[in-house]
Amino acid sequence: MIVMENVEKIYRMGEVDVTALKGVSLRIDRGEFVSIMGPSGSGKSTLMNIVGCLDVPTSGSYELDGTAVGGLNDNQLADIRNRKVGFVFQTFNLLAREDALHNVELPMVYNDVSEKKRKEIALQMLETVGLAHRAKHRPNEMSGGERQRVAIARALVNNPAILLADEPTGNLDSQTGIEIMNIFQNLNESGITIVLVTHERDIAAYSRRIIRLRDGLIEGEEKS
């Protein structure tokens, strides 16, 4: 599913090169629920960007669901993200002017799914996260938990290979955070691969495997 071999990422910040990842090798199989943990500056954001195909490694190889990602251009990456990756962000990142239904439809807009089919699938996904009755509401009329559930529905509509969640409970109170994590757990049990980036031990505990990152290297791994 996810196969990384000796991935390095070097950023140029002005005159200096900053090495964010110093050779990470990683393998995540279909159906896993993995957390990536580490303090800030450990390279976990960079790793997540590469896993999510928002960025490409400077060296090393990365294969997602059988496709080698290194050397792809912007448009090819966009296509991979569209079909294989579902993003859930800390700040939800919903379109403020659109209702829940249209927000969930968004990935299919860039996938040329017919309007009728789009509505059908989006409504079905909203039902999966228990928000079918809120389909016509805009994000500013919803609670944080509801917004994050809309975002999860959006991440799922194109039937992606992995669900990539970046601090998905960071902006939620702990009770709502637990609700969201329960949804992730249920999704994982139904066979969806989930990669979770977090710095909270309690949240990481919901996953079945924890990868620790420090200074751009994998420090260790544990099962939870």
Added chain:
Amino acid sequence: MKLRESIHIARRSLMGNKMRALLTMLGVIIGVGAIITMISIGRGAKADISERIKSLGSNVLAIRPGAQQFGMVRFGAGSRMTLKYADAELLKEKSQYITYVSPEVSRQAQVKYGNKNDNIEIIGTNPEYQRVQNSHVEKGSFFTDEDVLYKERVCVVGKTVVTNIFGDTDPIGKDIRINNVSFRVLGIMEKKGSMGPFDQDNRIFVPVTTAQKRLFGIDYLRGISVEVRSEKEMTAAQEEIERLLRRQHKLASNKESDFNIQDQSTFLETLEQTSRSFTFLLAGVAAVSLIVGGIGIMNIMLVSVTERTREIGTRKAVGAKRRNILMQFLVESLVLSLIGGAVGIGMGIGGANLVSKLAGWKTVVSLDAILLAFLFAASVGIFFGIYPARKAARLNPIEALRYE
């Protein structure tokens, strides 16, 4: 992604900022409206002049006094006082090619009837004016050669004078005061319409001699119009007039003539060219305002791209390609300029109508002017939309997602 989706997004975004969208469009509205109005005014003036050329006949010559010159300073043509009534009489008497001669003087004068008064152009001439200028009396009668001979205080009035001064009363037989001299109204002229800003019906015709002696106290003419027997004799007639008037004015052979002779239709063609250049000038100024409107669109689109950086990041994260984002913002600026253009067309047509109502100028709204203005607006939308749209399309998704 379908175009429909881009239009949907553009609509959402513009409806979300109605006031801003309206103000942005205002530049395009004014630009397109101004272009259409200006071209309509220009076309109207041109149509007027063309009509005049047709109605004039091509066998009319106009004699104007020459330009005045003091040392190196040359005044405009017609500024000298060299043409006299005697010149007109001489031409009538001596020329073998000329059939009709109409001397003309003209000045503004204060005209009074009852409690109404107005400043009106007074034209002093003779009965042959009707024939030469193709402008006839419609009701009552024109004054006669005897009236001219005896400097009678009689006049013929134009249509506008009737409406402005007399209102509902029939002017024929009434006495009006021009510069405090009493004149009897003999007739009403047929409607001539206006030429550009000049209302040709706001005129009063009096015998040329009366105008010179009793009204203005002058002995020179503004010009003499003559009708030549046939078109083929125009050149011969010009030479003859030149010879007769030079002898009459006692000009030595090495001296320049103190008058010049113009073919009337050539004169009007010059006028037509002038009006064309004027139209270009006005439309050019209007086009500049449309371009300024385009810069307004670019400005707002750049603001919009910055404001929506996170949205762009989100769209890219879920799979929007560069061209999808480019399209989205390009369509938005195009929608702005096209709606602005459509409203501007309405404003332009309205503006043209308003000008012809208020100023009395003839205006011609033409389809090609509308299409031109609309296409121009669309190009402005695309041209000034490209830069912001490209900027949006090239955003790095990681940075865009993190943008605060």
